[in-house]
Amino acid sequence: MTESDHSKTKLEDFRLEVARCIHCKACSLSDADNPSGGFHPGCPAWHAMEWEAYGGGAKMWLARQILDGQYKLGEEALDMLYRCSTCGNCEAQCENELPTVDIIEAMRAEAVKAGLGPLDKQKVYSKAAEEKRNPYNEPHEDRTAWVPAEFKLKDKADVVYFVGCTASYRLKELAVSTMRVMQKLGTDLTVKEDEYCCASPLIRVGKVDTIPKFVKHNVELFKAAGAKVVVSSCAGCFRTMTRDWPKYYGKLPFEVKHSVNFIAELLEAGKAKLKPIKGMIATYHDPCHYGRHIGQLIKSKRKRAEWFEVPRKVLRALLGDNFVEMPRNRDHSWCCGAGGGARAQFPDWTMDTSIERIREAEATGANTLVSACPFCETSLQAAIEKSGSKLKLVDIIQLVEQALE
Ligand code: SF4
Ligand code: SF4
Known part of the structure; x- marks a missing residue:
């Protein structure tokens, strides 16, 4: 092979x-x-x-x-x-x-x-990403407007939290939860106000010209902040930093971790204990960009299997036997349908794909669907609403926050 x-x-x-x-x-x-x-x-x-x-x-x-x-x-x-x-x-x-x-x-x-791509809706958001540094066409200066007064952002820290565009502008509660959990676990942490989009919206649709500029800006920004580790709570940003940035920058001067891995390591080191969560039966949607896109880089089958176990270990610690699997899981997960420019260009197809995932989650008997990506979560939430599902959707970090209290 x-x-x-x-x-x-x-x-x-x-x-x-x-x-x-x-x-x-x-x-x-x-x-x-x-x-x-x-x-x-x-x-x-x-x-x-x-x-x-x-x-x-x-x-x-x-x-x-x-x-x-x-x-x-x-x-x-x-x-x-x-x-x-x-x-x-x-x-x-x-x-x-x-x-x-x-x-x-x-x-x-x-x-x-060749002047053919991307498609019309993808042109709109990728142009916004290039010009405003985020595909949502929001003002760059509002990027950290979510930061509550309790957090004092420092110039330098061992860990930089790369918030990403979706949590910065659309799922701000995830950004707040991630900060709270990491601070509670004693992390020397900051967020950089001038972070740019990770460039995933450009890379996925083939708009490659601006990518090196975005990657260089972010890498130099985090390097100047003294980052030893850059943590992302978004599967898409995490994939892009891990799998794409080195192609455009070379070896990164810091480690990149998904927030779930970062927190799982701290929990394993005994830095905190989680209280079990009662009354919840949950299943887990593996975001493609966090699960198999990174799993594909791991050649050892044993280590690749361990990679998929990280969020599951956290969920078992929180829920015990009330954590249940969907049939399509880990490497074999069904996508939420939103990535690669699909949600903007083909919203009906993305909705159908997300609803199929919601039906699969419901069939497990779970009352809660957990994931680890704000981009998947906005699509899955829309599918829950559209399909009239009773499932509650939550990010794994928000469950950890609940269990740390
Ligand atoms: S699995 Fe798909 S990509 Fe791979 S060899 Fe078969 S047809 Fe080709
Ligand atoms: S949508 Fe189909 S062709 Fe595209 S990456 Fe997924 S499996 Fe491959």
Whole structure:
């Protein structure tokens, strides 16, 4: 088996990888336990469009045709190329270890270069990200407006909390909870008012020109703050800092951690105890960018399995046997449908994908759905409301905050 290389960004560098695709179509499925036999659907795009042209394998063949000069990227391929949440199910299922998401993003960069991409709604938010430093088109100077008076932001600290655009502007309560939990656990912590978007909204749709500037700005900002560790409570930012920033900057001068890992380590070191939470039966949605996008970088199967256990250990400490799994979990999770520019461009498809996840969560008997990404959570919450579900949605950090009190 060949190990995939996740350090490349240009389509022409993926010739050998795309030639390895044997068109087996395993990437459309989810190899999770299925008591009724067979496989679960795994690729939200193929599942919705009911046509294999939307699956990961077909996208690999599109790349091959472009690289072989047999097809010139044109308008007719754009729906297939951009109707993809870059969830990485295809990457996780592929026995040939094709770095499908990297290849899809490289093709999108080619589409942008050819003046074809991204699609119209994606153009709007990516332009806002470039100009306002956030894709929500909010004023940059309001980025830390969520910071309560109780937090005095310092110039320098061992740990910088990278808040990200969604928690800064849309899910501010998550930013506050993350600060509170980390401070309660004795962390020397600050937030930088001049943090820029992590650049994920640009990378995912192929707008590569501004990325180096954003990455450099953030890295230098955190370096100047003396950061030994940069912590993110957003799966998308965490993925981007871990998997993308080194491609554009080289080795980062600090460690990057997801807030759940950071807190799990402190709990394991005995820095705090969690009170069990009563009356809650919860299931966990693995955000693609926190779960398998990082899991794919871990070559040892044992260590990769341990990676998926981190949030689960915290949830078992909080809930014991009242933590239950959905059938599609860990590497085999079903995406919330929002990533890769999908939610802005294809809101109905994202809603359908999220509702499918809500139905899967309800079927476990849980009364609460827990996740670890504000971007997934805003989509899942919209799906709960739209579908009339009784599920309560909460971020794992908010549960930890509750249990620390
Ligand atoms: S990408 Fe991998 S899983 Fe998908 S068709 Fe090609 S070889 Fe099969
Ligand atoms: S990244 Fe997800 S949505 Fe895109 S082709 Fe792969 S499995 Fe389908």
